[in-house]
Amino acid sequence: MFRHTKSLQFEAKPEKPDALYARKLQELIGGAYGEMTVTMQYLFQGWNCRIEGKYKDLIMDTATEEIGHVEMLATMVARLLEGAPATMVAEAAKDPATAAILGGMDPQQAIISGGGATPSDSQGYPWNGRYVVASGNLLADFRANAAAEAQGRLQTARLYNMTDDPGVKAMLQFNLARDTVHQKQWLAAIEELKADGLESDIAPTALFDEENQDHNNTVWHLSDGPDGAKGGWSFGEDGIEYLMDPEPLGGPGTAPKPDPALFGTYAPLQDAVGTVKGKAKDAKKKATKSRKS
Structure with a gap:
């Protein structure tokens, strides 16, 4: 069960509208390393976790926090878009959709979401569930989580340097701090998994005797x-x-003969080589005859 609280985790009030920056912030919402990704990643990791207790609780606590981060960013985007199509473009642009584009807004923010955020990245590409890593192996997942938080913090840091708005900066300062602690917690949780004897350095802890x-x-x-x-x-x-000087261990990577119904171009390797040699021999004979004549 989830319960929504009608208060943001941290304030999201820009000093003034900025349609172009609102579009940039979409990356932190629906990009590959955005808040929607870590939200769904942690939720599915938590729901699939087979160990009740500290690990599952940590995952679910963080997952639920990330839902709030999506809400903060969506609220900030909506406030950055306030009045943008009407006030931030050339007077000649009377059509709202044209005005939105000229103002730097993603047209879908005006046409589809009515001046709000969309579940997409900064280029308007829809968020994709394939971004999510939830394998059931906590060592592999926690490493993916630390990497996701690192990439998310990197993008947040870049966006932080793309604005002078004190309200936006204040929210991003909070987001940077949360990305910092989330990296710390996943790295610490990895060490605890090993200390508890649940995992070792390599994931998964199996088939070591079977591998080459x-x-x-x-x-x-x-x-x-x-x-x-x-x-x-x-x-x-x-x-x-x-x-330093490795040699290939396998033979040629030749594909098998195709299904005739697929009409793939094909010649048996020996025949093809023989044909090439035959042509070369014929060419050599012709060249010899030409010199004699």
Whole structure:
């Protein structure tokens, strides 16, 4: 059960409207690392969590907070859009949709949501459930959560430097702080999972004896960059071995003969090679005859 409280977690009042910035803020709502993503990510992680207690409670507490972050941002977007189509564009633009576009607003904010936020990113692309990571493995999920909060904080920090509005900055200062603590909590929760004996460094903690033992501690040097082996990961007892001149272990990646009904262009490898050699031989004979004549 969820219960809505008619108060924002933190105030969301801009000093003045700014349609263009409202569009930029949409990234923090419906972008790949926006608040809708972490909201749904944490909710599904919590609902799917098989352990009652501290881990599930932490996930659900954070998930519910993120719902409030979506509300804060949506409120801020609506307030930034207040009067924007009518007051912030050229006098010649009488049509509301045209005025909205000229003012920097996403046209859908005017046409579809009536001057409010939309469940989409800063380019108007709809939020997508495929952004969500909820695997049921808490180690893998908590690592994904820390990464999501890092990306979200990065985008918030960039947007913070794109406005001089004190009201917007105050809200983003709060959001930055929450992204900071959420990174801390997921990183700490990862360590606690290991301390509780539920997970180790590698997710999942299974099939170590089944995996190919020749290839579970090597990095293949496959770029021109020469310095990868100089990193700290290559030293110490558990250092990862750098293979400086790796060789391919498999044969040609030739696709099988296609289904005739699909009309794929195809020639057996030997025939194709023979044809090429035959053509080369014929060309050589012609060249020899030409020189003799």
